[in-house]
Amino acid sequence: MQLKHLKTLLTPQEGAAKVTCMTWAPNNGKFAVCTVDRVVLLYDEQGEKRDKFSTKPADSKYGKKSYVVKAMAFSPDSTKIAIAQTDNIIYVYKIGEEWGEKKVICNKFVQTSALTCLLWPAEHAIVFGLTEGKVRLANTKTNKSSTVYGTDSYVVSLTSNVSGKGMLSGHADGTVVRYFFDDEGSGESQGKLLTHPCPPYALAWGTNSIIVAGCDKKIVAYGREGHIQQTFDYSRDRSEKEFTVAATSPSGQSVVIGSYDRLRVFNWGPRKGAWDEASPKEIPNLYTITALAWKKDGSRLCAGTLCGGVEQFDCCLRRSIYKNKFEMTYVGLSQVIVKNLSTGMRVVLKSHYGYEIDEVKIMGKDRYLVGHTSDTLLLGDLSGHSQILYSASSGNSFSTCSCVCMIFNAGELTLVEYGSNDILGSVRTEFMNPHLISVRLNERKQRGVEGNKKLAYLIDIKTIAIVDLAGGYNLGTINHDSKIDWLELNETGRKLLFRDKKLRWVPGSDVVVSQNRGNLCVWYNIDSPERGGINVGLECNYFGPHSTLNAAYLKCM
Template identity: 75%
Template sequence: MAWSASSARFAVCTAERVVLLYDEQGERRDKFSTKPADAKYGRKSYVVKGMAFSPDSTKLAIGQTDNVVYVYRIGEEWGDKKVICNKFIQTSAVTCLLWPAENIIVFGLAEGKVEKLVVCVTFFPLWGLSGSARGWAGGRGILSGHADGTIVRFFFDDEGSGESQGKLAVHPCPPYALAWASSSIVAAGCDKKIVAYGREGSVIQTFDYSRDSSEKEFTTAATSPSGQSIVLGSYDRLRVLNWSPRRSAWEEGKPKEIAHLYTITALAWKRDGSRICAGTLCGGVEQFDCCLRKTIYKNKFEMTYVGPSQVIVKNLSTGTRVVLKSQYGYEIDEVKILGKDRYLVAYTSDTLLLGDVSSNKLSEVAWQGSGGNEKFFFDNENVCMIFNAGELTLVEYGSNDILGSVRTEFVNPHLVSVRINERQQRGVDENKRLAYLIDIKTIATVDLVGGYNTGTISHDSKIDWLELNETGHKLLFRDKKMRVRQPPQATWQDEGSRETLEPLPVPKGLQMSWRGALDKSLE
């Protein structure tokens, strides 16, 4: 079984070698038959042992025991024609298969090798039958389990972690149930023991069920997308392990026991973490909801906490969903929806999560909490302005780094102007500018890309409104005497226009707004 990366498709391959395609509600929408490597041996000469969607969800890789890996193009819509676009002949039967990244397909062979497509590269020498393989969330590495109990790790990109690769540990039995979580590696097999290994292969925990006569051997395992929960399948039972960040240990949850379910042969976790599917020896597929709790927010949104660090926010009126997840595994305390029900704000112990529901742009920045005293302003669609203890912090939606931070006591959003790549300019890739008040009569402008001040404008009267143009090269401001000004040449240090405008009389009470028409008239 396999879930697509978009969570919109769920594929199941039966014992008859037919692939059934379901939507996320569990309704069957399509099907197609797999092909043998050589037609002269007949359609019943092989068994499908591995299946995985491509990262773009338009292709499906299938590994078979007749020494072949097929890649099917299944299209973007239900009912699109299914075409074999790649065929990779191998030297022995395929035992497991992963598709962790766009151009990388990883599979294990019965002769013990673990190889990578599209160009076949042998990762590990012959140790015996490859029984299992698991990918790390994000596609940065894989694990493989072998018949002699060897567990091997390989990184595509270790991102400077310094963790070793190659032979990691030797499990007491073949690790057919193998899972790679965010904090450790969990393996289980026919000895009825679940063992958690540390990042360098040391045993950190063991759950022993060998004296439980009702327990059978563990056959498969699956890790939640957040990496904080693991489900292991055996006979008539699913066991759940949850990672406790406070204890830095695995905690056993209540097992799910279903009579006459028989042996669990496959597990597949939906990419948003909300559901897990279990395939059985008798051909059944059971689908389970996975959540810690559900809440309704303002009667408009449903929040499903699928893990300590992951929340699914669903708009009840439109059905659209946003998956809010801490990339560092921190526990999410509370989620708020602000700014006319468009923007998400959530706290963890060390970070702040922000998101734009309409564009699905999410950010997580390092943040030391101040007891919820922050003030959030969402007037700008590209950036969130946060005022806290005399400091203005800017966070661009979709970026995990703070865009800029300055000291100011003026929290009115009309006294701050931010422009983020709002107009394409020749020869300029990134154009991010900020204008704000140092004091009531002094304006400062900042280049946020370079992180330096571009100018300071001093005025003889109190300023009550300011705004940059779309390129950030012009500044318009208004003082308490209702005079609209552009900065004079002598004090404007930017590379933009240096014209000087005479004060314009503005009727009392007129609401000023900077838009394209005003921008063009100044030019």
């Protein structure tokens, strides 16, 4: 991961004016900053200030300067912000989807001690820490809060895993506690995980380990069950100060730790199973870094300072241009941002399994994405993507249509529906021409029919097989006495057209449109094809000389 300074969002002041907290919206469209003046500044994706609002005290009789905003987080839908304050309260402000909308308090949660940190990992669940050592949960739907677990030590930090279904809390006595809302089958333990030598103010949860740092000027990587994996010791470096804050990239494969005038960057190396330190980002006169926030697509990192400055950095491992039309930005080993240079539209391609993405190709008239990792393929169109566990060998070839990606390898055809992480179906065939394969997935709604997914393909050059992909069974075969060079199912998957060069028809057909070099013909009664068709007589493209379309009604379907 390389950090490149882009711009200063907020100019630092002469004296102390600490940036207390920052957060990016999950939709990447908004960025919020709060300083000691208790005013929340809102920036757009390009780093331009667009809005602001003032927070309020829990009790107005104590005055507007009686508290500090310690933490804040956007809601998962990016329309609200939760504000954690030292006057024992959390306010949730509804800020709306558009700039300039009225800011309204929609929830408030009064606590018995000061708030220290806060996360918003799920729709209605806000997780926060208190000075009394408790980690609690605030439900925005019921407007009630409850204790998740309690300790006897001040909560100094909170962080979540990549999925947001697990969290870590760091405490003043050095304890780090792990808690899962859902362990996602990992089987990892909950409760006290480890004890660090100093308060873990800089706490990060990467894909494969936990990074902890603090005032002893050491950065320690702990394994899944709390054993030490790596130690980076800077205690003899006189230029280094205490570590104050940490941030994990959205992929979980990079961690940035802030100190004084410096950002230290660590990248996970999956092949050797260890963290590698990249060149630190040295920024003279930046002073102590007090807050870090990583954009959810991984492309930007913002750092707030003791003097009230906010600096924005570009984050990438490498960047390339594809076909002079697309920009590929590798923001992590397992995450790539694909940007259409003409439209500005961006798609984030991410390996859900954490595998390193080796290559990304764009196919099918610049619409479809195919990404390779060592064990999986990432497939999708530019409006979304899916990922399957599949051997991405060099023998693979690909073809795409509006609903599926077709993967050919060693005589096997594999179908993957866009947006699904499971293989739709696999069949054996030596005929890989897309004109000899037809797939229909729920393309026309039919009363009483759910999951209508059909495939027609060639078993051999004269035999067509029809498969129900939803049910996973064969519907039947059609044997013909002549070579078949084109086939297609209709939208409901109940009729099949195929073509040969012998001018012969299959009985039991529907309306068919056919064309040759100079004529377009329409058969309105395929039950009686010998009656011929209406000759429209248009000059048009043709399928081939002496070609005929055949039609079959698939009664078994």
